[in-house]
Amino acid sequence: MSLIVAKFGGSSVASIDKIKHIAGRIKGMRDKGDDIVVVVSAMGDTTDELIELASLTGHDLCKREMDMLLATGEQQSAALLALTLNNFACSSISLTGWQAGIKSDDSHSKARITGIETGRIKNELKQGNVVIIAGFQGLSPQGDITTLGRGGSDTTAVALAACLDALRCMIFTDVEGVFTADPRIVKEAKKLPQISYEEMLEMASLGAGVLQPRAAEFAMLYNVDVEVLSSFSHNPGTIITEVANMENHRAVSGIAHDLNCARFALFDVPDQPGIAKTLFKTLAAENINVDIIIQSAMRDGRNDIAFTIEEKELSRAIPVVEGLVKKICASGMTYGNDVAKVSIVGAGMQSNIGVAAAMFEALADEGINIHMISTSEIRVSCVIDECHIKAAIKALHRKFELDKIE
Amino acid sequence: MSLIVAKFGGSSVASIDKIKHIAGRIKGMRDKGDDIVVVVSAMGDTTDELIELASLTGHDLCKREMDMLLATGEQQSAALLALTLNNFACSSISLTGWQAGIKSDDSHSKARITGIETGRIKNELKQGNVVIIAGFQGLSPQGDITTLGRGGSDTTAVALAACLDALRCMIFTDVEGVFTADPRIVKEAKKLPQISYEEMLEMASLGAGVLQPRAAEFAMLYNVDVEVLSSFSHNPGTIITEVANMENHRAVSGIAHDLNCARFALFDVPDQPGIAKTLFKTLAAENINVDIIIQSAMRDGRNDIAFTIEEKELSRAIPVVEGLVKKICASGMTYGNDVAKVSIVGAGMQSNIGVAAAMFEALADEGINIHMISTSEIRVSCVIDECHIKAAIKALHRKFELDKIE
Numbered sequence: 001m002s003l004i005v006a007k008f009g010g011s012s013v014a015s016i017d018k019i020k021h022i023a024g025r026i027k028g029m030r031d032k033g034d035d036i037v038v039v040v041s042a043m044g045d046t047t048d049e050l051i052e053l054a055s056l057t058g059h060d061l062c063k064r065e066m067d068m069l070l071a072t073g074e075q076q077s078a079a080l081l082a083l084t085l086n087n088f089a090c091s092s093i094s095l096t097g098w099q100a101g102i103k104s105d106d107s108h109s110k111a112r113i114t115g116i117e118t119g120r121i122k123n124e125l126k127q128g129n130v131v132i133i134a135g136f137q138g139l140s141p142q143g144d145i146t147t148l149g150r151g152g153s154d155t156t157a158v159a160l161a162a163c164l165d166a167l168r169c170m171i172f173t174d175v176e177g178v179f180t181a182d183p184r185i186v187k188e189a190k191k192l193p194q195i196s197y198e199e200m201l202e203m204a205s206l207g208a209g210v211l212q213p214r215a216a217e218f219a220m221l222y223n224v225d226v227e228v229l230s231s232f233s234h235n236p237g238t239i240i241t242e243v244a245n246m247e248n249h250r251a252v253s254g255i256a257h258d259l260n261c262a263r264f265a266l267f268d269v270p271d272q273p274g275i276a277k278t279l280f281k282t283l284a285a286e287n288i289n290v291d292i293i294i295q296s297a298m299r300d301g302r303n304d305i306a307f308t309i310e311e312k313e314l315s316r317a318i319p320v321v322e323g324l325v326k327k328i329c330a331s332g333m334t335y336g337n338d339v340a341k342v343s344i345v346g347a348g349m350q351s352n353i354g355v356a357a358a359m360f361e362a363l364a365d366e367g368i369n370i371h372m373i374s375t376s377e378i379r380v381s382c383v384i385d386e387c388h389i390k391a392a393i394k395a396l397h398r399k400f401e402l403d404k405i406e
Numbered sequence: 407m408s409l410i411v412a413k414f415g416g417s418s419v420a421s422i423d424k425i426k427h428i429a430g431r432i433k434g435m436r437d438k439g440d441d442i443v444v445v446v447s448a449m450g451d452t453t454d455e456l457i458e459l460a461s462l463t464g465h466d467l468c469k470r471e472m473d474m475l476l477a478t479g480e481q482q483s484a485a486l487l488a489l490t491l492n493n494f495a496c497s498s499i500s501l502t503g504w505q506a507g508i509k510s511d512d513s514h515s516k517a518r519i520t521g522i523e524t525g526r527i528k529n530e531l532k533q534g535n536v537v538i539i540a541g542f543q544g545l546s547p548q549g550d551i552t553t554l555g556r557g558g559s560d561t562t563a564v565a566l567a568a569c570l571d572a573l574r575c576m577i578f579t580d581v582e583g584v585f586t587a588d589p590r591i592v593k594e595a596k597k598l599p600q601i602s603y604e605e606m607l608e609m610a611s612l613g614a615g616v617l618q619p620r621a622a623e624f625a626m627l628y629n630v631d632v633e634v635l636s637s638f639s640h641n642p643g644t645i646i647t648e649v650a651n652m653e654n655h656r657a658v659s660g661i662a663h664d665l666n667c668a669r670f671a672l673f674d675v676p677d678q679p680g681i682a683k684t685l686f687k688t689l690a691a692e693n694i695n696v697d698i699i700i701q702s703a704m705r706d707g708r709n710d711i712a713f714t715i716e717e718k719e720l721s722r723a724i725p726v727v728e729g730l731v732k733k734i735c736a737s738g739m740t741y742g743n744d745v746a747k748v749s750i751v752g753a754g755m756q757s758n759i760g761v762a763a764a765m766f767e768a769l770a771d772e773g774i775n776i777h778m779i780s781t782s783e784i785r786v787s788c789v790i791d792e793c794h795i796k797a798a799i800k801a802l803h804r805k806f807e808l809d810k811i812e
Contacts, residue, residue, distance in 0.1 A: 016462040050482070056422040057486060058493025065492065068500050069485035072478035076456070079475035080463060086471065087464025094474050099549060120549070143505060143526070 002167035003125070004029060007039040007135065007157035011174045012231040013077045014044030016084070022172070022231055023084040026130060030090055035125045037164065039135040039157040040081055042073025063108035067137075067147045071097070074134035074153070082132050092130040095120065097137035097145070102156065104138030104146045111138055111146035113155065116163040133160065154215035162222035169224050171211060172231035177238035178203060178210055180402035181255040185393050188403035192253060193236070196243040199253050200226075202345040202379045216240065243347065251355050252346035252400040255393050259386060261291070262314040263339045263371065264321055265306040268331035275328050279305070282324055288317050292341070292374040292383060302331075306372060308383060311337045339371060340389040343381040344396060356380045362399035366391050408573035409531070410435060413445040413541065413563035417580045418637040419483045420450030422490070428578070428637055429490040432536060436496055441531045443570065445541040445563040446487055448479025469514035473543075473553045477503070480540035480559070488538050498536040501526065503543035503551070508562065510544030510552045517544055517552035519561065522569040539566065560621035568628035575630050577617060578637035583644030584609060584616055586808035587661040591799050594809035598659060599642070602649040605659050606632075608751045608785045622646065649753065657758035658806040661799050664747040665792060667697070668720040669777065670727055671712040674737035681734050685711070688730055694723050698747070698780040698789060708737075712778060714789060717743045745777060746795040749787040750802060762786045768805035772797050 006026065013019050030036050050069050054061055078094035085092035101117030124131045135153025138146045148155050154171060161169035176191055178200065183189040195203070197220035201213060210228045219226045219240060229237025269275055276295070283290055288309055296304040309317055314337055325333050349355040359380050363370060368391065372383035384392055397403065412432065419425050436442050456475050460467055484500035491498035507523030530537045541559025544552045554561050560577060567575035582597055584606065589595040601609070603626035607619060616634045625632045625646060635643025675681055682701070689696055694715055702710040715723055720743055731739050755761040765786050769776060774797065778789035790798055803809065 016459065019463070053422065054486065054489055057425070057490040060493050062489060062492045065485045065488045065500055068502075069482055069489070072481050075478050075481075076475055079471045079478075080460065082471045083460055083463040083468060083475070086468045087466050094471055096474075096551075145502075 001033055001035060003035040003037065003164055004168055004170060005037045005039065005157050005161040005164065005166045006170045006172060007153055008041065008172045008231060009153065009174070010041040010044055010047070012172055013040055013042075013081065016080065019077070019081055019084050023081060023088050023090070025231065026085060027088050027090040030130055034167075036130045037121065037125070037160055037166070038081065038130060038132045039153055039160065040074060040077045040132060041135050041153045042070075043077045043080075046073040046076070064144060067108045067145050070147055071134070071137045071145045074136050078132045078134040085130055085132075090130060091128055092132055093124050094132040094134070095124070096134050097156070098139035100131075100133045100160075102133075102138040102159070104140060104148065106140035106142055106144065106146065108140075108144075108146055110149040111140065113138055113148065113159045116159060118163055121160075121164065152212070152214075154212040155218055158215045158218045158222075158224050158226060161224045161226075162218065166224070169219070169226045170237075171226060171228045173210055173228060174230065174232065175210055175228075176230045176233065176235055177228050178240075179254065180405060181393050181397050182257065185390050186255075186397045188397065190403060190405045192238050192405065194239045194241060194243055195253055196347045197240060198378050199345050199347050200240045202343070202376065203254055203256050210238075211240065250346060250405065251348040251352035252344045252402065253348070254345050254402065255396045255400075256343045256345055257389055257393055258341040258343075259389065260311045261308050261339050261341050261383065261386075262311045262317075262335065262337040263306065263308050263383065264317070264333060264335045265304065266321070266325060266330045266333050267304050268302040269305050270329055271301050271303050276305070278328060279324055283309075283317070283320065286316070286320050288313050288320065292372050292381065294372045294374075308339070308341070308372065338386050339383050340386040341381050341383050342389060342392045342396065343379050344400065345379045347378050349380070350377055358399060359396060362395045363392055366395045368392055368395075407439055407441060409441040409443065409570055410574055410576060411443045411445065411563050411567040411570065411572045412576045412578060413559055414447070414578045414637060415559065415580070416447040416450055416453070418578055419446055419448075419487065422486065425483070425487055425490050429487060429494050429496070431637065432491060433494050433496040436536055440573075442536045443527065443531070443566055443572070444487065444536060444538045445559055445566065446480060446483045446538060447541050447559040448476075449483045449486075452479040452482070470550055473514045473551050476553055477540070477543045477551045480542050484538045484540040491536055491538075496536060497534055498538055499530050500538040500540070501530070502540050503562070504545035506537075506539045506566075508539075508544040508565070510546060510554065512546035512548055512550065512552065514546075514550075514552055516555040517546065519544055519554065519565045522565060524569055527566075527570065558618070558620075560618040561624055564621045564624045564628075564630050564632060567630045567632075568624065572630070575625070575632045576643075577621075577632060577634045579616055579634060580636065580638065581616055581634075582636045582639065582641055583634050584646075584660065586659065586811060587799050587803050588663065591796050592661075592803045594803065596809060596811045598644050598811065600645050600647060600649055601659055602753045603646060604784050605751050605753050606646045608749070608782065609660055609662050617646065656752060656811065657754040657761050658750045658752035658808065659754070660751050660808070661802045661806075662749045662751055663795055663799055664749075665795065666717045667714050667745050667747050667789065667792075668717045668723075668741065668743040669712060669714050669745045669789065670723070670739060670741045671710060672727070672731060672736045672739045673710050674708040675711050676735055677707050677709050682711070684734060685730055689715075689723070689726065692722070692726050694719050694726065698778050698787065700778045700780075714745070714747070714778065744792050745789050746792040747787050747789050748795060748798045748802065749785050750806065751785045753784050755786070756783055764805060765802060768801045769798055772801045774798055774801075
C-alpha cells in the first residue's frame with residue numbers, strides 16, 4: 001500500500017459538479033488500496049472575488065488580514081470535497097493548513113513552509129480516511145494564518161509528498177502535461193512522458209505554467225516524483241523526476257516562450273567599477289525584476305548595456321531608467337515592448353556540442369534577427385522581435401525534431 | 407479605561423458599506439479610550455449560501471465538515487472588518503475562534519463553550535489593538551473547528567465579556583432594544599430601558615428574538631451586563647441586568663406572542679400511571695418539541711390531555727399522535743394550527759397578587775376565549791384563537807399600562 005498526494009487546482013473544484021467529478025476519481029484511486037492525501041485550491045474565482053471585496057475596504061491592505069481572509073477559500077473547497085466524498089461512501093476528513101501541521105515563516109502573502117508536523121495526517125490515514133488539506137496556507141510562529149502566495153497549493157502538495165514519503169505527487173490541472181512547445185502554436189507538439197527537475201524549472205520560469213517554480217524547486221530538493229496530468233481525462237501525464245539517463249536520448253526537450261518582455265538599451269555607459277551595481281540595485285529597490293542582462297564589448301572606454309524586464313513594469317521603469325542615464329552619464333537610451341523571448345530547454349545539451357549554434361542557425365534560416373542571447377547549463381534563450389515568435393517556435397520545434405519524441 | 411465587548415450581527419456586516427459604517431462606530435468607541443473586543447457574525451446571507459452549496463454534495467451532511475465550511479463566514483467578516491479599521495487608522499487584528507482561545511465540546515453544529523484561554527486577546531489589547539473575533543465558533547478537544555449553532559455569536563460575545571471581566575457586552579442588532587410588545591402591532595409599545603435576565607429569557611424563548619436564549623442564560627450565570635441596541639441609530643438600547651429593585655415599580659414588563667403554535671387535544675385518556683410518560687416520551691423520540699401541556703381534572707377515571715407544539719411540526723406529529731391515541735385507548739383527538747400564544751412577562755409579578763387574574767379579565771373584556779393556560783414564576787401564557795392575537799396584545803398592553811413605562 002502506497003501513499004499518493006493528489007493536488008487539484010481551482011478549475012478542478014470550481015463547482016459542486018466538478019467537485020463530484022474529482023471525488024469519483026479520488027474514490028477510484030482509494031479503491032485501488034492506496035492511502036490518499038488530497039490538496040485543494042479555492043473554488044474557481046473565489047480568491048479573486050475575496051481580493052475584490054477587500055479592495056473596497058481601502059487602499060492599505062494589511063497582509064496579515066488578507067491571509068486571514070484568503071485562507072477561507074481553500075478551507076471551503078476542502079470541506080465541500082470532504083462532504084462529497086463522505087456522500088460517495090468514501091470516508092474522508094478535511095484539514096486546514098494549521099490542522100495539517102503546516103508551519104511557515106511569517107512572511108504574510110508569500111510565506112515559506114518551514115516544516116510539517118505530520119502526526120494528525122498520519123493518524124487520520126491510519127483511521128482509513130482520505131485526508132483533504134486546504135492548500136496555499138500555513139501557520140506562522142506567532143500562531144497566525146499565512147498564505148504561500150498564488151499557486152502555493154502546488155508547493156503544499158510537493159512539501160506534503162516529501163514529508164510523508166509519498167510514492168508520487170500528482171498535480172491535476174487543466175492541461176494534459178508538459179509539452180515540447182505550446183500546442184496552440186505548434187500543432188505537432190508532443191506531450192513529454194518524462195522531464196527532469198532542472199528542465200521543469202527552466203520551463204516553469206519561462207512561462208510553461210503547469211507547475212509553480214517553487215514547487216519544482218521543492219520537488220528537486222527532496223527528490224519527489226511529480227506527475228502533472230489532466231483532471232478531465234485519464235491519459236498519463238508528464239512525470240517530473242531525476243532523470244539519470246537523459247543525456248542518452250535527447251539534447252532539447254522543449255521550446256518555451258515568453259511574450260511578457262520589454263527591453264531597455266543604454267548607450268555609451270562609462271566603463272567604471274560600480275556602474276552596473278548602481279543600475280541594477282536601483283531597479284531592484286523599485287521592485288523591478290530584471291531578466292536578461294547584456295553588456296557589449298567595451299569600445300573607447302564605454303559600454304552599451306541592454307536588459308529585459310516584465311512588460312507590465314515598463315511604464316513604471318521608464319522614469320527610473322531615465323534618471324539613471326543622467327546619473328551614470330550614459331549618452332542615451334531606447335526601450336520598447338516589441339520583443340519576446342524564445343528558449344530551448346534540455347538537460348541533454350550539457351553533453352551535446354553545438355546545440356546553441358543549431359538554434360541560431362534555425363532562427364537565421366527564418367530570417368529572424370536575434371537581439372539578445374542568454375544561456376544557462378540547460379537552456380539557451382534569444383530575445384527577438386515579438387512579431388516573429390510563432391515562426392521561431394515552429395522552426396526550433398522542427399530543427400530539434402521534437403515531433404519525434406515518444 | 408474599561409473593556410467593552412461589542413457584537414455585530416449578520417445584517418450589520420452584510421456589505422463593505424455596512425462594515426465601514428460599524429467601523430466608524432467602533433473607532434468612535436475606541437477614541438473614548440476604552441479597550442474594545444468585537445464579535446462578528448458572517449456577512450448577510452453567507453451562512454445560508456454555504457448551506458445551500460453543501461446541500462448539493464448529497465443528503466448526508468457530516469456535521470464536522472459543515473462546521474469546517476460554515477466557520478469560514480465569520481472568519482471572512484472578521485478579516486474584512488480588521489482591514490477596514492486599519493484603513494480608518496484604528497489599529498486592529500482579527501482572530502478566529504481557535505486563535506481567540508475559545509474552547510468548546512465536540513458537539514458539532516451545536517457545540518457549547520467550555521472555556522476561553524484569554525492570553526492572546528489580552529496581549530493584543532495590550533498592544534493597542536481592537537480585537538475582532540469570529541463569532542459562532544470554537545475548537546474541540548480533538549483540535550477540530552466547531553460551531554455553536556445559529557445565533558451562537560451572541561453566546562461568543564457574552565462568554566468573552568464574562569471571561570474578560572468586561573464592563574458591558576453590547577449586542578448591536580437591527581432593532582432598537584427590547585420593547586413592551588411588538589411595535590408593529592402595538593403603536594404605543596415602549597422600549598424598555600432595563601430588563602432582568604429572567605425576563606429576557608422568558609421574552610427570548612417566547613419569540614422576541616433580540617438575544618439568543620443561550621446567550622441570556624450565560625449572561626445570567628456570569629452576571630454580565632448586556633445592552634441590546636441598534637447599529638443604525640445612536641439611541642440607548644435595553645440593558646439586561648440583575649435588577650434588584652424591579653418589584654418596586656412594575657408587575658409586567660412586556661407582552662410576548664408566538665404565532666408558531668399548533669394544538670392537540672386527546673379525549674378520555676385512561677387515568678393510569680405511565681400514560682403521560684408514554685405520550686411525551688414518544689413525541690420526544692420523534693424530535694417533536696412539546697410546549698404547553700394541560701391535563702384536565704379527572705372525570706369517571708378518565709382525563710382530557712391537551713398540548714401545543716411548533717406549527718411547522720404539525721404534519722409530522724399527526725400520524726404519531728394518531729398511533730398514540732390507539733395505544734393508550736383514548737376515545738379520540740382533535741388538532742389544529744389555528745391557535746397562538748400570548749404571554750405577560752415580568753419579574754415583578756412574583757410579589758404582585760392578581761396579575762394573572764388581571765390578564766384573564768383583560769382577555770375576557772375583549773370577548774377572547776382562553777384554550778390553555780401555563781404559568782412560570784415570572785410569566786403567564788394563554789393559548790387563544792390566532793385570529794384574536796392582535797386584539798389580545800393590545801388589550802394586555804393597555805391593561806398593564808405599558809405605554810407609561812419610562
